[in-house]
Amino acid sequence: MNYSYTPQSGAVKFTMILSGAVFALMMVLGLLMRAAQGEWLDIEPELFYQILTAHGAGMVGTAGLSGAAVMWYFLGRHIPLTKAVFWIFLSLFIAGVVFILGSIFVGGFAGGWTFLFPLPAMSGGLWEVGAAVSFMLGYTLIGVGFLIYYIEVGRQIIKRFGGLANALGWQLILGRKTDDIPPPAIVAAAAVVIFNSIAIVLGAAVLVVSIVNLLAPEFEVDALLAKNLIYFFGHVFINASIYMAVVAVYEIIPEYTGRPWKTTRIFAIAWNVVLIFVMAIYWHHLLQDTVLPAWMLITGQLVSYFSGIPLLAVTAFSLCVYIRGSNMKWDLTSALLVISIAGWSVGSIPASIDGMIAVNKVMHNTQWVPGHFHTYLLLGEVAMSFGFMAWLVRGKNIRTLSGLDKAAFITYVFGAVGFILVFLISGAASVPRRWAVHLPEWILQDRVGTIFAALVVLGTLGFVVRYVLGLIFENQASGDQISGDQNSGDMSSGGQPSLGQKA
């Protein structure tokens, strides 16, 4: 069943304003870091590492926030969701951000977004215990908000589909006849609810023991256990942001191709595989911790590679099939959503290669790492979010790319590709990541990267300003309805999708 309304579009649209603005701000922080490494800006290491911490926490948090907004919006088509829950989630998120920003820019906390134990407690005099506690309390508040969000989504899915197994498409996988096939958005949501809830609970555990350690240093924490918990939480959380945002592709692309994105058996199998793999892959962050049992490191390598198969052979392959011969129209929404799957897929390649232990020995913690994760964030999750924002203000009609849209799109994609390539080349040249001060031989690459980063910021500003203006002038949007055209599908935008078009 589809619901013919999205009663919470106002809350989601507001969330996307916040997301767009924070994405832009965090990208500016990234630009400042690249300019400082290239010696175009004089930033003291103390401030650089604060900016590094804010950039990491801000980008990961905002990816999670925007992904959650996208998924909430489209789930509203399939299950009733309690409006108050989203506002509680958003309020806790904003409260958490206040704690985090205060800890960094007032308290001087610069322990990195991964708060790797025991660094928060050993600042070398740079920050006080209170700043570290504030940072972790901020994370905890955000985590509580996400848990409340997932409880509501999980509760409503179970109520509607009779259990998470049904929502994960097990009926299809087991070959049982059913008339109640869950739509792709539900399958994705069921998987994300399970794995990200587990990640957040384990993340909360390591946050709590870290806070206790900060307040009572005699309470000792095993550094290896803490590292495992932190990377499990961090890796699953950032992956979940993409897996939530991809719902926009499932729900919007059919409007452009006229071909519904269906839950098939292979689709359901892929999501169940993802559910397992996403929780086993984090060991590829620990490939240089040789005290870990060999089977964990081998699992990290194997899952790094094999987790790419559901992405490439199901999501990417399906998108290409849906596009071919569809005569789809290209506007900012469709262009960004298609590039987001392409970027995600392309970004999985250097990630898988770095996931090989032998390669990781010479690539880990070089700029290769930001090279690959910026690929599937800038050209993946963030592009999905921007595509969703463009769709929210599109109006009822699909229009072709206007000159300004095209300029913003090309600027963003060209900038992102160049920015990522510089990171990868620098990684291959053994430039370490997270260094405030670079050697003279690395400066040229940093400067080229800075120029590309500036283009990404420009493109982003174009998307965000366009979105805000679109919201302001939403009611004035007009255009010709494409009718009788196989591309048109459901031409409704944000607030009024029609019945029966998606699933």
Next chain:
Amino acid sequence: MQPLILTISLVVMAVVALLFWRSVRAASKPPQQENVGKRRTQLIWGLVVFGVFISIASLREWPHAIASGEDAIVVNVTGGQWWWEIDTEEVPLGKPVNFFVTTEDVNHGMGIYNSDMQLLVQVQAMPGYTNKVTYTFDEPGLYQVLCMEYCGVSHHDMTNEFNVVAVDQ
């Protein structure tokens, strides 16, 4: 090794990007009859078989194997905010060197760079644990140890060096 990794990565990335580009170009062409399910199955099995092959090839010789022969030398490395202590200034050429790496405070990463600032090998330094890695140097000269794991405000200053020298048999 790194140029090869970069080249392979860029080629495969370009191929994936090209496949998307071809699909986008084909959007405006008439739909073609093709057995999508069969092609997808072929793709999945192709990726699985390649994955099994590459996994066996890359893991058959355990990348973290520690040298145990009589020739093996042990070098103890300890990290701290923001210094490296290496228990020798000279390391023999052509003999496997087992680096035993730990830290007195936070996590660090020991990366060994040659004189061209190319990263040769690395391993994490973790409080309460000793990570081990083996490397055999085939060029004499000055080598640097850099910190590869963010460890605080002077992370980028955490360097040290040692010499690799030829020794008589």
